[in-house]
Every structure is written in structure tokens, then in C-alpha cells.
Amino acid sequence: MPLMYLIPVTMLILSCCSTDTDLEEPRGNERTFPVYNQAYQENYEPDSLALIQASAENAYVLMDPFDEDFLTFGELDAVKSDGNEISAYISIGTGEEWRSDFEEMKPYLSDKQWGEWAGEYYVSRIEAGLTDIMKDRIDRAAELGFDWLEFDNMDWMFNEETRDEYNLVSGETEALAYIEELREYAVSKGIKCMSKNWRRGAENYDGVTFESGSENLNWWYSEDMQAFLDEEKPVIIVHYDEKDREGAYRAYGNYMEIYGEGISFISETRSEKGYIHFNTSP
Template identity: 30%
Template sequence: MFTKFALTGLLASGVATAATLPKADVWQPELTPKWQIILSSTLNSASRIVPSDAKVWDLDVFETSASTISKLQDAGSKVICYYSAGTSEEGRNDLGGLTSSDYGKGLPDWPGEKYINIKSDRVWSVMKGRIDMAKEKGCDAVDPDNMDGYSNDNGLGLTQADAIAFVKKQSSYAHSLGMSIGLKNAEEILDQVQDSIEFAVNEECTKTGRCAWYNNLLAAQKPVFHIEYGSKSDSNTYCLKSMSNGNQFATVIKHLSLDGWVVYCDGSEYTSSVADKSVDNGNEIDSGNEDA
């Protein structure tokens, strides 16, 4: 087992890489926890947190304070910290070290956001810093998004093999820091990285007919945090379809903006209290309510 001193020396000497770092004990989520995801705004932890029985929260690592994470954990919840691993996002202050060669084509549905070269050492340095940020804030896991550049017109020639290597690189580093990691969408590489992740996050597999891609992951007792976008009236359809082949998903119905509103398969509906991004959680004003 590496001591902190020995590990620091190995990193400094270049002997230890992301692929060889020792794996610490990490959280393995249960199959169907009640969960909530909020990315377009910031959870208002100064208010009463609802749903109070949500055991997993997926929140933006940049916008969520260490005190909010600690408050959720004190209430018995685990916190997954989101960041985009395969694209740039406007307003992120850690991209200054990238060069023009690190940027690919823009995402048609997300103005100002571009694919980035996940084979670049400069990009790895950014993502390593984001994983470090998650660790410093006390996150239990990380949720690296946009690893499916290979299936889009990315402008960088990125392949499935590149995505697999980058997921495993992030996984090894996150594990060495004692954090779990998931795979967001990118179902084509799921089987190749299944042993490197503790969970998956999926968007709209009932709409796309891709829920069966997760059979092997579920058989390995690793959960799928499943999002369908729509209204409360859609919940029965989405929930029944997601379980039609015998699989059980941790399903939520959300607005496309991934704000504080959520509906569960039992019909319960909540609105978590949120504030605009970049508002200090310690000074936020309650703007939400519990609807169920």
C-alpha cells in the first residue's frame, strides 16, 4: 500500500500514472436509490432540502459548495459531482491552458460549447484538476459528461477507443482519491469500461430504445441513474418502459433544464429549493417548495 509520501514521490518522478494509481475504497451505490439531479441552478442548502429522502444527489462540481455537500452527507445522502469531461463550457475558468488544437467542433444544441481533445495532456490536466476539486469539496463520486464525442461530428477524429482510454484514466485517478465514478450515456463503450465504473447515468433510454444496453451493468449490481425529460403525465409511460425487460432503473422525470423539479415512478413530485448559479449557498433565499 502506498503511503501519502511514497505516492507523492512517485507522481513527482512520473513513475505512477493515472493507469497505475492504487485504488482506495470507494462508494458502490445500491441499485435503485431515490435520487435528484440539479445542474442548471444551485441547490439552496440554506433552505429545507427536499426531497428529504433522496439518498443520492448529482450536482455541478463548480457551483456546489463544500458546505452544501457536507450538509447533504450529514443527512445521510451521497453526492455525485458533475463536470463536462468531453466538451468545453463557456464561463469555466480552468481552460486557460488549452490551445486551439485542443478544440473541435461546436455542439449544435449548445452554443459556445465545443468538443475537446481528450487525447491531449493539456485536457487531462484540466480534468485532473476537476477531479481534485471534487475531492477537496468532499464529493463521494464524479459524473464526467460528454464522453460520447466519438458518435458525433467532433472535428477531432475521436474514436471509441479514445473514449474508453479517457474514462479509464479518470476512473483510476478518482478511485485513487477514494471517489466513485460513473459513465454518462455513451452506451457503446459501456461493456468495455464496466469494471472501471460504479454506476451509469442515462438520458432518455426509453425514448431511444437503448435501455437494454444496461443489462450487464445491472446484472453486476451497479445502478443506472436514469433521466427522462417530460411532464408528470409522462411518468407512467417512462417508468413502465424502463422496467419492461425486467430491469430496474433509478428513474426520475425532469425538465430538460435539469432544475429543481422532479417526479418519481411512485408518482411523487417535488421542487427542490434552488438559486441561480454562482450564488453563495450560505446566503441564498428559499425559492422552492415541497409539492408532495
């Protein structure tokens, strides 16, 4: 997902963090929950199914169900049995060549590969055939029993430079209608919708996930996150590239100083070469 690397004034607050070395683990308020992520990771491996099955309890568990070798129904039931809500990752702004439906998507994609992620191509033409492919994915998620869908790459059509570089044919109006149509379809299947790094056109979504890193803290428009918090919707930060556990503690604590204690948080650290999880049961 391309971060927009905006640098609002509040980023200065995050840069002035404590140098204490004996930090307590931050905890959010009663609206927060543990987050597990089997779908993606920035530098290392995502959470394994074994870890999720052993540790996740009353958590938001993000998974990638659109692979041919995905979990059986029984394995998903086991993940849900501990009070977890499971979320299906879906990229609505790109086609990924490792997906089984990639050949069907090719007529709607840019010919030029996305420079940041090998094997991904931006959606260029938003047409009924593309929407049908995405609805088939949503049907699959509903059939498997997913509680949520996390919509990635929602902002791809809203940057003029991106549209020009990749020769994207459709425009913002079509993208907004497409985002809302997919939300409405998911809701009709009994699935809640998680926006990703974005609020425009996603005001009716049920929650939001933002990604940040040690070098691009709080890059988004603060009012976008605050709007979800004000409505008491789930807000998640997936944070990358902290040196160690204390760095992750510090980042989470600083976010709570800005936005309050209603943010759920998961952080990658270089010391542990994977995610560490917060707000877990004592």
C-alpha cells in the same frame, strides 16, 4: 449530451402503454434510491439547493462543483448528513466556456462550437495537458468530499460524422485510454464513477445514468443497461419532457417492465416545470 436515437425493438413495448388515468406511483426494489439533480435540466430549472436540503434523504444527489461560486464545505456536509451520496458532474468530452479553466482547455478543443449546446466545444486533441485539467477537477471534487463523479459526453469521439464535422484530431483508441485513465485517477482519490449514456470503455465504472425523453424512450442498446443491472450496479434514468406526473409514472413503470425493478428514476414534467422524484421515503 447527444443521444444516439437508436430505436431498438423494445421501444415498441414502451409505446404501447396503458391509458389508465388513475396510476399508482411506481417504486423500485431495495437497490433503488431517490435521485436529485442540481447539475442540469432539459427544459426548466434543475433541483434547487433549498429543495435538496429539505427533501433529499438516502438519495443520489448530482451537483455541479466546478463553478467559482459553488457551495461551501459546510453546505455540502449538510447535504450528506441525511444519508445522501453526492455526485460531481464533469464533462470529459467538451470544453464549456463558462468554466474557470476554459482558457486552459482551448488548445485541446475543436474550433467549431457544438451545434446543440451554445458555448460548448468538443475535445479534439487528447493530450497530457487536457488530462491534467480533468485531474485537477477530480482533485477539487475529492477535496470537497464528493462520493461520485458523473462523466458526461463520453461518446463524443466514437461517431465518425462528429469527428469529420468538428475536425477532431484524436481517435477512438486515445478516447478509450483517456476514459479509463480518468476512472483510475478518481478511484485513487476514493471516488466512485458514474458512466453517462454509454458503456464502451466504461465496463469498470460503478454505475450508469441514461437520459431519455417522451419522444426517445429506450433509445440505447438494451444490453448496455442490462450489463450494469446484472452486476447489481446503480442504474439511473433521467427522463425529460413528460406532460404530467401520470406520464412520468407510466414511463417509469414501462421501463421496469422491460428491465426489472432495479432502476432509479427522476422525471421532468411540463405540468410541474421541473423534476419529480421517485423512491423517496414514505
